[in-house]
Amino acid sequence: MLVDILKALADPSRLRLVAVLLRGEFTVQELTIILQMGQSRISRHLKILTEVGILSVKRQGTWSYYRAGGDSPFFESILPVFEKELETLPERNEDLSGIAAVLEERRRRSQLFFDHNAGQWDSLARTLLPVPEYNSALLKQIPNGARILEIGIGTGGLLKELAAVGSRVIGVDHSPAMLEEAGHRLAADGVTGIDLRLGEMSHLPLSDSSVDCAVLNMVLHHAADPQEVFFEIRRILAGKGRLVLADLARHDRELAREQLADQWLGFEENELHQWLVAAGFKSILVEQISPLQGQETVLLVKAQI
Numbered sequence: 001m002l003v004d005i006l007k008a009l010a011d012p013s014r015l016r017l018v019a020v021l022l023r024g025e026f027t028v029q030e031l032t033i034i035l036q037m038g039q040s041r042i043s044r045h046l047k048i049l050t051e052v053g054i055l056s057v058k059r060q061g062t063w064s065y066y067r068a069g070g071d072s073p074f075f076e077s078i079l080p081v082f083e084k085e086l087e088t089l090p091e092r093n094e095d096l097s098g099i100a101a102v103l104e105e106r107r108r109r110s111q112l113f114f115d116h117n118a119g120q121w122d123s124l125a126r127t128l129l130p131v132p133e134y135n136s137a138l139l140k141q142i143p144n145g146a147r148i149l150e151i152g153i154g155t156g157g158l159l160k161e162l163a164a165v166g167s168r169v170i171g172v173d174h175s176p177a178m179l180e181e182a183g184h185r186l187a188a189d190g191v192t193g194i195d196l197r198l199g200e201m202s203h204l205p206l207s208d209s210s211v212d213c214a215v216l217n218m219v220l221h222h223a224a225d226p227q228e229v230f231f232e233i234r235r236i237l238a239g240k241g242r243l244v245l246a247d248l249a250r251h252d253r254e255l256a257r258e259q260l261a262d263q264w265l266g267f268e269e270n271e272l273h274q275w276l277v278a279a280g281f282k283s284i285l286v287e288q289i290s291p292l293q294g295q296e297t298v299l300l301v302k303a304q305i
Ligand SMILES: C[S@@+](CC[C@H](N)C(=O)[O-])C[C@H]1O[C@@H](n2cnc3c(N)ncnc32)[C@H](O)[C@@H]1O
Pocket: 107, 110, 111, 114, 121, 125, 151, 152, 153, 154, 155, 156, 157, 172, 173, 174, 175, 178, 199, 200, 201, 202, 217, 218, 219, 222, 223, 224
């Protein structure tokens, strides 16, 4: 087996692939853009690396995301040294630019969708998800008097309740149309003092350690790179700060990609856990909110730094 692993790694294109997949999870189609290589060549290399346990595949409906790390203890043990060497590959800068371009395209797709469908989400959400149940469970997790950041506010349905609990509320969304809807709703409800900002969840328009509680409600499944988002939230949380997250449990409703611009068909509890631990969160608690018939299960996550 050791010989097979070493043989699998002894190829310049496969080293590039491993280096790219250590930075995130990508589909074959995205890898053809990043590495500027044909699909059949990429697929052949992926197969070789997956067979020896260096890579693994996450299937989401008809899409397959490849990622580094599988079932090879040897590969895991050499990884810290190996990863540094991969940074010196001759094509590394081009590959990093390719990764940035693919992640940017994921963000652009989601932003375009929300700019054109700002009003549609609320009614759809109530059909597909147990909204009253998870919203009330989520609000119970918000500490009284906290400085709160809500990321991906949508039409602002939660902001009024957050303002009633927090000492200060900031709402961030990357869609100008969504921010406008939320602004109108707050004005109609007579809610003042909420700071609405245009911003991207992976580059939040806030300074380090500036809020006590970050809320991410049905937004992470739009993230180009969920791990990056958790690092960013960790940055803006003050000491003992808390993240409260509600998102879909792993599902196979493929239509969510076309109809709702979802990047991820929900999440497994263990992948959320791994990303949160890697970003420095502790005391991670996950609760499943049971759906009504025909709806999706929602995961409610509380994590502390
Ligand atoms: C599915 S809606 C959820 C809205 C609201 N939280 C709710 O539960 O009703 C997702 C929201 O996140 C915003 N969003 C998606 N990707 C984002 C990103 N990368 N950065 C900031 N906001 C984002 C969208 O514009 C949209 O308003």
